Amino acid sequence: MxxxxxxxxxxxxxxxxxxxxxxxxxxxxxxxxxxxxxxxxxxxxxxxxxxxxxxxxxxxxxxxxxxxxxxxxxxxxxxxxxxxxxxxxxxxxxxxxxxxxxxxxxxxxHEEQFQLSQISLFQSSTKKLMALLNHSHGMLIFSGPTGSGKSTTMYTLVEHCAKRFLRNVITLEDPVEKQSDSFLQVQVNEKAGITYSTGLKAILRHDPDIILVGEIRDAETARIAVRASLTGHLVLTTLHTRDAKGAIYRLMEFGVSIHEMEQTLLAVSAQRLITLRCPVCGGIRCPHDCPGSRKKRQTAVYELLYGKNLQRVLKEAKGEQVRYHYPTLKEWLRKGIVLGYISEEEYHRWIAEEEEADKPQTTGALSYPGR
The missing domain is CATH 3.30.450.90 (Beta-Lactamase)
Structure with missing residues (x-):
């Protein structure tokens, strides 16, 4: 063959x-x-x-x-x-x-188009994300581990903005993950001279309303994302952290100052993909011949950090003593169990993964309260 x-x-x-x-x-x-x-x-x-x-x-x-x-x-x-x-x-x-x-x-x-109503288990999260996209400038960070649906969330949101609100969206990706006719996509190609830095400079001259930077992976891309949001554009990007608060400390590791975050950061979203209970057999991983397996059985749960709580977390990062509370991923998942969308098995699998991630690491990364 x-x-x-x-x-x-x-x-x-x-x-x-x-x-x-x-x-x-x-x-x-x-x-x-x-x-x-x-x-x-x-x-x-x-x-x-x-x-x-x-x-x-x-x-x-x-x-x-x-x-x-x-x-x-x-x-x-x-x-x-x-x-x-x-x-x-x-x-x-x-x-x-x-x-x-x-x-x-x-x-x-390509045909896997998600409606806004499909990206989140709880519609309140979707409504808040859309409200944040009404800002004309600033930075939105979507965090979570690999495979948690960050890119799908961003693509769904910006496609809605491009189609419904006629906003000019340009992406800078390495590589371009999914082709879309709704906005312009720029592929980073260092051999051809298109780096994150040169690509962003060209994009800023192309009259964008929203700039999507594929991922903040080092100090250079962190500076680029912050610089773009300071120039009066709305910037969406992703970051690999376990929770929303962790994104603040990761940006600090990349050399972004608290003052710059106060000037640019609108919100941080941490998300996880969860498998919904099958409406036919009640399981979460039913056999391939179960009718429920032919339906989309995964959706996301979001932990959103914004507004006063975000400002308090930034103050905490400066060493100040503050008190705050916002619904965490764990709380949203417990709510999903109570409503019957998530099984106890799925919840405990997620808890086991979090406990494994909590084991001491020797990376020398900054620590933060509650980590």
């Missing part, structure tokens, strides 16, 4: 089963393929060493990566048509100790 056919069948099976990520992991004598479905990894199949290497090389070529480079991590993306629908694929490679590469495919269906 040709490598093109192997790739087509693998991606087709993943799309058919609502898989979000495909992992191709090297072993000593073969490659192990895993599917991430509804937040969990499941074994799919094994490939021979030869077939696995050919498949990885093919996907790297399709993503415009350097096929000969196997010692450095690379990333790229491309779009294909599978099962009569357009799909964007974000590809990431990582060298391993076996002198082979591991490859992960993030699957982003």
């Amino acid at each position: 040709s490598v093109e056919k192997i790739a087509e069948l693998l991606i087709g099976q993943a799309v058919k089963n609502n898989v979000t990520d495909v992992h191709i992991v090297p072993k000593e004598k073969h490659y192990h393929v895993q599917f991430r479905q509804y937040g969990r990894l499941y074994p799919h199949r094994n490939l021979s060493a030869k077939a696995g290497e050919r498949l990885i090389s093919h996907l790297k070529f399709m993503s415009s990566m350097d096929i000969s480079e196997k010692r450095k991590p690379q990333s790229g993306s491309f779009a294909i048509n599978v099962l009569q629908q357009a799909v964007s694929l974000r590809i990431s490679t990582l060298p391993t100790s076996l002198s082979k590469e591991s490859l992960v495919i993030r699957i982003l269906p």
